[in-house]
Amino acid sequence: MFESLSQRLTQTMQKLRGKGRLTEDSIRETLREVRIALLEADVALPVVQSFISQVRERALGQEVISSLQPGQALVKIVHDELVQIMGEENKVLDLKANPPVVVLLAGLQGSGKTTTTAKLAKHLKEQAKQKVMVVSCDVYRPAAIDQLKTLAEQVDVLFHPSSVADQPVTIAKQALDAARRQFADVLLVDTAGRLHIDADMMDEIRQLHTAVSPHETLFVVDSMTGQDAANTAQAFNEALPLTGVILTKTDGDARGGAALSVRQITGKPIKFVGTGEKTEALQPFHPERVASRILGMGDVLSLVEDVQKHVDKSKAEKLARKIKKGRGFDLEDFRSQLEQMQNMGGLSSLADKMPGMGELPEHVKNRVNDRQTVSMIAIINSMTPQERRFPDVIRGSRKKRIAAGSGTQIQDINRMLKQFSQMQRMMKKFGKGGMKGMMRKMASLKGQMPGGFS
Amino acid sequence: MFRIFRKKDKSSGELQDVQLRPVEQSGVDPLEKRLEDSRNTIGKRLKTLVGGHSDINEDLLDELETTLLTADVGVKASLAIMDNLRTAIDNGVIRDPQALLPAVQAELYELIEPCEQFLAVEPGHKPYVILMVGINGAGKTTTIGKLAQRFREEGLSVMLAAGDTFRAAAVEQLKSWGARNDVPVIAQGTGADSAAVIFDAIESAKARGTDVLIADTAGRLHTQSNLMDELKKIHRVMGRVDESAPHEVMLVVDAGTGTNALNQARHFNEAVNITGITITKLDGTARGGMLFAIASELGIPIRFIGVGEAAKDLRPFDAGTFINAILPLD
Numbered sequence: 001m002f003e004s005l006s007q008r009l010t011q012t013m014q015k016l017r018g019k020g021r022l023t024e025d026s027i028r029e030t031l032r033e034v035r036i037a038l039l040e041a042d043v044a045l046p047v048v049q050s051f052i053s054q055v056r057e058r059a060l061g062q063e064v065i066s067s068l069q070p071g072q073a074l075v076k077i078v079h080d081e082l083v084q085i086m087g088e089e090n091k092v093l094d095l096k097a098n099p100p101v102v103v104l105l106a107g108l109q110g111s112g113k114t115t116t117t118a119k120l121a122k123h124l125k126e127q128a129k130q131k132v133m134v135v136s137c138d139v140y141r142p143a144a145i146d147q148l149k150t151l152a153e154q155v156d157v158l159f160h161p162s163s164v165a166d167q168p169v170t171i172a173k174q175a176l177d178a179a180r181r182q183f184a185d186v187l188l189v190d191t192a193g194r195l196h197i198d199a200d201m202m203d204e205i206r207q208l209h210t211a212v213s214p215h216e217t218l219f220v221v222d223s224m225t226g227q228d229a230a231n232t233a234q235a236f237n238e239a240l241p242l243t244g245v246i247l248t249k250t251d252g253d254a255r256g257g258a259a260l261s262v263r264q265i266t267g268k269p270i271k272f273v274g275t276g277e278k279t280e281a282l283q284p285f286h287p288e289r290v291a292s293r294i295l296g297m298g299d300v301l302s303l304v305e306d307v308q309k310h311v312d313k314s315k316a317e318k319l320a321r322k323i324k325k326g327r328g329f330d331l332e333d334f335r336s337q338l339e340q341m342q343n344m345g346g347l348s349s350l351a352d353k354m355p356g357m358g359e360l361p362e363h364v365k366n367r368v369n370d371r372q373t374v375s376m377i378a379i380i381n382s383m384t385p386q387e388r389r390f391p392d393v394i395r396g397s398r399k400k401r402i403a404a405g406s407g408t409q410i411q412d413i414n415r416m417l418k419q420f421s422q423m424q425r426m427m428k429k430f431g432k433g434g435m436k437g438m439m440r441k442m443a444s445l446k447g448q449m450p451g452g453f454s
Numbered sequence: 455m456f457r458i459f460r461k462k463d464k465s466s467g468e469l470q471d472v473q474l475r476p477v478e479q480s481g482v483d484p485l486e487k488r489l490e491d492s493r494n495t496i497g498k499r500l501k502t503l504v505g506g507h508s509d510i511n512e513d514l515l516d517e518l519e520t521t522l523l524t525a526d527v528g529v530k531a532s533l534a535i536m537d538n539l540r541t542a543i544d545n546g547v548i549r550d551p552q553a554l555l556p557a558v559q560a561e562l563y564e565l566i567e568p569c570e571q572f573l574a575v576e577p578g579h580k581p582y583v584i585l586m587v588g589i590n591g592a593g594k595t596t597t598i599g600k601l602a603q604r605f606r607e608e609g610l611s612v613m614l615a616a617g618d619t620f621r622a623a624a625v626e627q628l629k630s631w632g633a634r635n636d637v638p639v640i641a642q643g644t645g646a647d648s649a650a651v652i653f654d655a656i657e658s659a660k661a662r663g664t665d666v667l668i669a670d671t672a673g674r675l676h677t678q679s680n681l682m683d684e685l686k687k688i689h690r691v692m693g694r695v696d697e698s699a700p701h702e703v704m705l706v707v708d709a710g711t712g713t714n715a716l717n718q719a720r721h722f723n724e725a726v727n728i729t730g731i732t733i734t735k736l737d738g739t740a741r742g743g744m745l746f747a748i749a750s751e752l753g754i755p756i757r758f759i760g761v762g763e764a765a766k767d768l769r770p771f772d773a774g775t776f777i778n779a780i781l782p783l784d
Binding site for chain 2 (some may be wrong): 036039040041042044045108109110111112115139140141142143144146147148149150151154164165195196197198200201222224225226227228229230231232249251252253254255257258277371
């Protein structure tokens with residue numbers, strides 16, 4: 001989500017890194033560029049203004065001037081201020097209360113409340129092992145209740161049926177009763193989308209809030225929101241005692257300014273981000289990592305977590321043993337590696353979290369193509385077990401058959417085999433030199449590893 | 455307080471009609487209210503600034519720039535407009551602060567006026583096929599409901615195709631709109647092939663001699679290439695029943711969207727050649743300035759603005775009114 005902002009800021013900061021001395025002029029110029037980068041990323045203007053003035057105040061102080069590497073020091077200030085805005089660490093949902101713990105979701109129309117309710121239900125059920133009930137208080141949008149019902153069935157949580165003929169407050173109270181009777185740990189209350197300037201509807205949600213006194217009140221906001229994020233966030237924050245924010249549709253190419261705006265204006269932490277169409281696409285939000293990502297320092301922590309979550313350890317160990325023994329790396333192994341890569345969200349999602357990726361030119365980034373991975377897996381699937389174990393036997397007529405079977409061209413097969421043999425060579429070295437040798441090789445490939453902050 | 459119309463059986467599976475929001479019952483014109491609000495806030499602030507000075511100063515220019523930026527006009531367009539303004543001031547074309555606001559309005563008008571092209575249903579096509587596309591939550595299905603009612607009131611026969619087979623209960627939502635406007639809805643279950651549903655619908659509309667067919671599609675983020683491919687397929691398949699279909703491909707954009715709206719328009723346009731834009735949810739405080747960026751880069755006609763919940767609140771796009779809501783003159 002933050003790539004573009006990241007790219008802009010990295011470029012700006014790059015100019016500063018090597019500089020031995022900073023003049024007031026060069027600081028002003030840098031801040032002007034930072035201002036434009038933030039505005040282009042849809043950060044709300046009031047937030048940009050306060051951000052810039054904070055940074056300026058610190059930048060002109062002793063901290064930078066007296067520092068040995070003033071450029072580096074300024075980068076650090078921008079980073080600190082970003083972290084400051086985003087909140088420092090991930091805040092999870094607070095479920096420490098008498099069950100059923102009520103969670104209320106509110107937001108504008110089309111921000112993604114109902115989908116998020118289902119995702120959150122699944123998350124709480126699977127990660128926190130809670131017994132979850134959901135209810136919809138949306139009596140205005142046609143089929144909104146049906147939508148939540150279907151989703152509740154999909155993620156297999158309790159659903160409290162409601163009717164469009166009832167008052168939202170009545171529905172919520174009945175649901176709370178039902179949740180008590182059925183010993184649910186958590187009750188998620190989905191509400192109708194509403195405009196923050198619609199006085200009657202804002203009144204209604206206040207009444208809903210009073211009726212069920214939720215332990216968590218979450219503001220659901222579209223990550224593609226522009227300048228208006230400032231107005232809506234403020235209005236919802238004033239109307240309701242919000243406890244957190246959920247940012248949706250972050251899998252698009254929005255530049256994520258809304259995240260900064262909403263966080264700064266409400267002062268409430270962003271707790272989750274929605275990252276895709278499927279019900280499991282909801283992730284806890286880690287502000288400090290995102291700040292690093294914005295400045296192009298990569299998000300290695302998330303990368304490590306992804307790897308831990310998705311890589312099949314036993315498979316990996318098996319492969320490691322095999323290679324240590326000096327036995328060959330074959331197409332079966334290659335396929336299982338490709339598949340694991342897919343499980344982690346594909347190459348582009350990995351590349352996203354690598355340090356320094358923002359500095360790569362656009363055409364290099366475009367070559368990181370997940371579609372190729374899919375077609376490579378298809379090609380290997382169209383081979384016989386013998387071909388997978390001994391790729392050398394793959395010649396003309398076999399290639400033709402494989403191409404027909406996988407819906408690809410002969411050239412694709414050749415390309416795949418070439419990549420495989422490169423990988424095989426790398427694996428051989430890996431077997432000899434171990435991880436260290438591998439890392440050194442990668443570092444020399446990239447030309448530079450980004451320095452962290454000292 | 456709540457008027458409930460056509461209340462049906464509560465048992466599931468039955469279509470239920472929904473309650474009216476309080477604002478729909480108030481009888482206030484949302485667009486008028488919207489214009490009133492911008493006059494009161496932005497208009498007043500700018501006027502005091504203009505009135506308070508006899509010459510043009512930086513404060514005033516800054517305030518103008520801020521107004522443009524906070525309306526989502528975007529950095530590029532805003533800076534370009536301000537540059538033009540400064541040149542005009544330097545050349546002595548603009549001397550009086552009173553002339554500043556009209557000058558900016560004129561710039562904005564020039565950008566967007568070519569896109570003021572109303573959607574005309576050509577009677578030569580039966581059915582006249584409209585394909586609705588957009589990202590999740592932009593308001594496609596709601597807009598379809600309002601469009602259907604509008605066409606019905608014009609005396610045209612309408613049919614809807616429930617092409618959103620992905621989102622839970624999207625089909626029911628469209629059916630409910632159909633029932634309310636007495637319009638047939640062609641649908642299969644959730645998970646069906648969207649292209650097939652729409653194909654069937656066009657054939658059926660042809661057979662019945664329906665005037666307008668509006669096809670819904672699932673919301674999709676423009677960055678997801680597989681979903682965009684699906685959309686291309688839908689577009690292709692539609693052409694198989696009727697070579698000229700779809701006659702209108704309408705992109706629905708949420709007014710709250712920031713700079714990302716341009717990306718959306720670019721990607722959808724690449725995939726299925728957008729021929730019209732509808733901007734929804736303009737009744738909030740979002741001012742929809744990103745339309746200027748879309749207009750200047752892609753020049754796609756802007757068809758409607760959505761300013762409220764009721765069907766009559768889908769209004770034909772009018773450049774003058776739209777600009778007045780961003781930068782009020784009077």
